[in-house]
Amino acid sequence: MKEFPQPGAITLLVNIAVTCLLLFLFQKIIWLVVPVLLALVVYYCLRPIVDALVVRGLAHNTAAKSVWLLLQLATAAMALAVVLLVAAKATTWQSSFDRYLAGGENLLRHTAESLEKVVSAFKKMGLASQLDQRAQQFTDQFAQKHLVPIALLLLKWLPSLLLVPYIVYFMLSDSTQMKKYVIKSVPNAFFERALLLFSRLDASLQNYFLGLLMLTLLDTVSLALGLAVLGIRSALWLGLAAAVLAWIPYLGSAAGCVLVVLIAATDFPDKAWMAYACLSLCLIVRLLDDFVYMPQTVGRKLHFHPLLSVLMFLLGATVAGATGLILALPLFGVISVIGEAVSQIVTDHKLIARYKAARQLAALRI
Amino acid sequence: MKLFGNGTASQRIEMLKNIPVFRELSRKEILEVDLLLHERTYEKDELIFEEGDAGHGIFIIVSGKVRAKSSHKLIEVAVPEFGPGDLLGELALFDEAPRAATAVAMERTLTVALFQAEFSSLIAKNKNIGVKVLLEISKTMSRRTRRLLLQEKSLPCV
Numbered sequence: 001m002k003e004f005p006q007p008g009a010i011t012l013l014v015n016i017a018v019t020c021l022l023l024f025l026f027q028k029i030i031w032l033v034v035p036v037l038l039a040l041v042v043y044y045c046l047r048p049i050v051d052a053l054v055v056r057g058l059a060h061n062t063a064a065k066s067v068w069l070l071l072q073l074a075t076a077a078m079a080l081a082v083v084l085l086v087a088a089k090a091t092t093w094q095s096s097f098d099r100y101l102a103g104g105e106n107l108l109r110h111t112a113e114s115l116e117k118v119v120s121a122f123k124k125m126g127l128a129s130q131l132d133q134r135a136q137q138f139t140d141q142f143a144q145k146h147l148v149p150i151a152l153l154l155l156k157w158l159p160s161l162l163l164v165p166y167i168v169y170f171m172l173s174d175s176t177q178m179k180k181y182v183i184k185s186v187p188n189a190f191f192e193r194a195l196l197l198f199s200r201l202d203a204s205l206q207n208y209f210l211g212l213l214m215l216t217l218l219d220t221v222s223l224a225l226g227l228a229v230l231g232i233r234s235a236l237w238l239g240l241a242a243a244v245l246a247w248i249p250y251l252g253s254a255a256g257c258v259l260v261v262l263i264a265a266t267d268f269p270d271k272a273w274m275a276y277a278c279l280s281l282c283l284i285v286r287l288l289d290d291f292v293y294m295p296q297t298v299g300r301k302l303h304f305h306p307l308l309s310v311l312m313f314l315l316g317a318t319v320a321g322a323t324g325l326i327l328a329l330p331l332f333g334v335i336s337v338i339g340e341a342v343s344q345i346v347t348d349h350k351l352i353a354r355y356k357a358a359r360q361l362a363a364l365r366i
Numbered sequence: 367m368k369l370f371g372n373g374t375a376s377q378r379i380e381m382l383k384n385i386p387v388f389r390e391l392s393r394k395e396i397l398e399v400d401l402l403l404h405e406r407t408y409e410k411d412e413l414i415f416e417e418g419d420a421g422h423g424i425f426i427i428v429s430g431k432v433r434a435k436s437s438h439k440l441i442e443v444a445v446p447e448f449g450p451g452d453l454l455g456e457l458a459l460f461d462e463a464p465r466a467a468t469a470v471a472m473e474r475t476l477t478v479a480l481f482q483a484e485f486s487s488l489i490a491k492n493k494n495i496g497v498k499v500l501l502e503i504s505k506t507m508s509r510r511t512r513r514l515l516l517q518e519k520s521l522p523c524v
Contacts, residue, residue, distance in 0.1 A: 051487075176402070188412065188414075191406060192420075192422045192479075358408075358413075361411055
């Protein structure tokens, strides 16, 4: 997405305002926004496969239908596998879950006790006992307070998520017509420029989503290798979970790290260093991610000034709560690219003059 | 299911079949190309593109007439008019050089435009269509080049 130059101050302010407005509106129709966004990600990941099939001689529609059908079969198979797995291992998982929560609690207590030994102020505060009490409360009430709402939330989202395959289908089979339909509304004067910008935006989004997938793969491999070397069980699945969680900006990486540390603390209760080693591993992978993997994969990802990122987070959270927190940055990225493209078109005096002349000619005809 | 239909398929095929650059294409191939064509209508005296503009695609005249004006003497002399079936701005398919002439509609003109990036992806996806269309474009280009070199005035060139 770097083909577009840095926006000016006015464009930047307009982009921020539009992002906030959209976040506010999105919050009202979040049941539709989430499936559309997910469908967009799936569409950009599947499109290269459709294109590859077309190159091999399949008609575009047949290729789109075949890929969509395969996606449905794969999703159904995965859903069935998950249901069977949950049914078979629900009891084991419940006890494991309790065990890992207790493990986390232990780690917290040990860390607080160590801190008390080093810093006397913490001892006076009774840091270890306070933390212990809070953690105890949290774990005791976790099932009642959080598990049921999480299950209800998943049920509530199910119909909405079922929309994803249908949206993906129409995107795969009708995206060219959709694009033609949008371009048709562009006046003749801006036609060629709009086509060019549309095509760049499309290519950038595809690169971005494919890059994100590649990044997830690299993160998974790095974490899995590190965890396997440390001797953590199910290193691959744990690495994958942490890498997928990292899709949620900032918060996701932290959540993935907590997950890994929690498991290390529980599986190795007598080796506190193991939890710290896992924490260090997560930080190293995070650094690798930022300085090596990301420039190689999502190289053209939008880079905002850190202050602007924080500002967008705060604005997003204020305008749309948790939804805003998650969607603020990606949405701001897309709005920035579109905003820059539109500002390039509407500030081209030659094109504006041509547009006005064409309108006069059309009025004369009427 | 088509959400964005535009006229019946047979009418569109018929219309496109009459355009020399698509005449070698089969019905199925024309439908593939049609997905990439953008229909634009220009009023009398409306600019289609201007000399010096960055060219991003070609225009094919379906109906109407177009006049070309240029600061380049040779083109000005050779030019004059383009009619149904003629190509405009075909050089933009091969390089990103600025347009060599200004194209103005002499009457209400219907064109179909083929965007350079979409044409490249079509060539990559379907070499058969690419070869047929490119061959027709090459024929037009070689005819125009010859006439320019020989200073003949009967065929326009932009």
